[in-house]
Amino acid sequence: MSEAFEHHEKAHEAAHGHHSSNRRIGLMIAILAALLAIAEAAGKSAQTEALNRNIEAANFWAFFQAKTIRMTTMRTAGEAAKLELSADLPQAQRDAIQKQIDVWAQTALRYDTEPETQEGRKELAARAKQAEAVRDHSLAAYHMYEYASAAFQIAIVLASATVITGFLPLAWLSGALGVAGVAISLLGWLAPTALHLGGH
Template identity: 55%
Template sequence: MSAAPDFTDSGNKRIGLLIAILALLLAFSEIGGKNAEQDALAKNVEASNLWAFFQAKTIRGTTLRTAAEAMEVELAGVTDPAARDRMGKRIESWKATVARYESEPETNDGRKELMARAKAAEAQRDISSARDDKYDVVSGLFQIAIVVSSAAIITGLTLLAFTGVGLGLLGVALMAVAQFAPTALF
């Protein structure tokens, strides 16, 4: 009579392979999360810089607008035609500069353009932040799947291995959401 075949070694190899695959996926999710985190930080800095530039343009424009208005009041009392001409040209120059500060499509540095660029950077920051949040959950799922699968080897409970597979599949699905639809779900 022959001894019953020993499937424990074969099953352990399969679970070991499962753990290796889960560890690989964990590494990918950690890389994705780190990239998303770095991108969120970079976009946050970019948005902050653009808003600071926007504020500087606002201050400069307000200063010039105020100076032009004050000179217009002063111009009413000037009788010398040459002085009136110089003051009028200065007022028009300041008003043109104020208009340029409001919108400067050639350089993309007017207040209107800066606001649009800052809002776009904020939107990208928010997407990257959402992606990072999802990758954090994915990493947790893979870590739990690895622990549960490891316990399957120790205990011999096949149900734990299947639980590890299920958590791994859930992690893969959420990793796809993090990459392709980061603002979906939560």
């Protein structure tokens, strides 16, 4: 009789321990799901920022090209007008041509650099490169968050499998993947270009 009672007690303790273990794994799944949601949101934000900065850089480069064309047109017109100065012209006409050449030269210079408005070629190129740098940083962060999300998803699957199978090594592997996901997420936030995993 006492053996049957002991067997019943051990079975009860094992069932209670299994139930407690499942509760811990359930809590781990909930934490992993929350981390997955955070990584997904951060990745989406980084992706949107990368797209916006890519458009911004493209706009700056288009503006840069337009300024280059205008500057080249002004300089070409000035060079053509200089040829007319070599002809035998009245002084008043020569003065008018020289005045126009000076205006074109000044305009061409303004197209090349205009610090006041930040819309000269040099300033536009600098702004485009700055937008590209932010784009590349955000794109690298996006890739890191994608890797972190994958780690969290696999960790959730393994933790769920632990509940079904009772095979605890899967829970340890799930926890390790969760820690890896957190580490990758932190890299995406603090130093996304550190590992160069984005493929760009």
